[in-house]
Amino acid sequence: MAIDTVLIESPTMRAAVADRVEVLDKVRALVLLPDGMHVTTEGVAQYFEVEEKAVHSLVIDHRGELESNGYRVVTGAELASFKELGKSPSRARSLALFTRRTVLNLAMLMRDSEVARQVRCYLLDIERRTMFQPVDNPSGGVVDNPPFAPGSVDEAVARVSERVVRNVIHTSVTPLLNALIVEVGSNSRKLDAMGDRVDRLERIVLDDEEKEIARRRQRLLRALDDGAGH
Numbered sequence: 001m002a003i004d005t006v007l008i009e010s011p012t013m014r015a016a017v018a019d020r021v022e023v024l025d026k027v028r029a030l031v032l033l034p035d036g037m038h039v040t041t042e043g044v045a046q047y048f049e050v051e052e053k054a055v056h057s058l059v060i061d062h063r064g065e066l067e068s069n070g071y072r073v074v075t076g077a078e079l080a081s082f083k084e085l086g087k088s089p090s091r092a093r094s095l096a097l098f099t100r101r102t103v104l105n106l107a108m109l110m111r112d113s114e115v116a117r118q119v120r121c122y123l124l125d126i127e128r129r130t131m132f133q134p135v136d137n138p139s140g141g142v143v144d145n146p147p148f149a150p151g152s153v154d155e156a157v158a159r160v161s162e163r164v165v166r167n168v169i170h171t172s173v174t175p176l177l178n179a180l181i182v183e184v185g186s187n188s189r190k191l192d193a194m195g196d197r198v199d200r201l202e203r204i205v206l207d208d209e210e211k212e213i214a215r216r217r218q219r220l221l222r223a224l225d226d227g228a229g230h
Helices: 005-009 011-016 023-027 041-048 052-061 063-068 076-084 100-107 114-131 153-229
Strands: 072-074 095-098
Touching (some): 005 114, 011 153, 023 100, 023 114, 041 095, 041 100, 041 114, 072 076, 100 114
Antiparallel strands (some): 072 095
């Protein structure tokens, strides 16, 4: 499996590097619309050197993911403004727009494009170099050598997986543990209160038993006194 395939196969890994839009210009220039923010389907196809139907196909298969990264379709007054720029046919009822982030997302999904493959390789190379950048080690401890060969698939997976795990711990596990701590503390207080009530009930029961024993002793003593008197 080619190293760049890990991005095609893993939505989690794509999300982890979705902000690295600067790599697009390292491969070739991305021509934006005059608003400086968007690209049309035609512009995306030209960038990746593929037919527009290849772009349409990816939009159909991954629309939710692409929309989360900026893909949208404009109509009405917003469409009219793009028509004035000559970027949409006069009779078009809608216009698909892609941001730089969306184009990067497509680069991580598109299999049959050499340009897309180069973008993926740049992404993984950035992750590799980031992984081995020197960091402060105030504890003075020994840092183990990285367990994977530079540029390997295992290394790329390990790097992105680490980032994902840290994010999950920060956003999900820690809040859950805090909630459990609060709940356990509340339950502990409830158990302590219940224990106090049980102790009080036991004392009441024991007191009643002791009273009954005393009453039996008094009856026995009275019976003995009566017998001695006859």
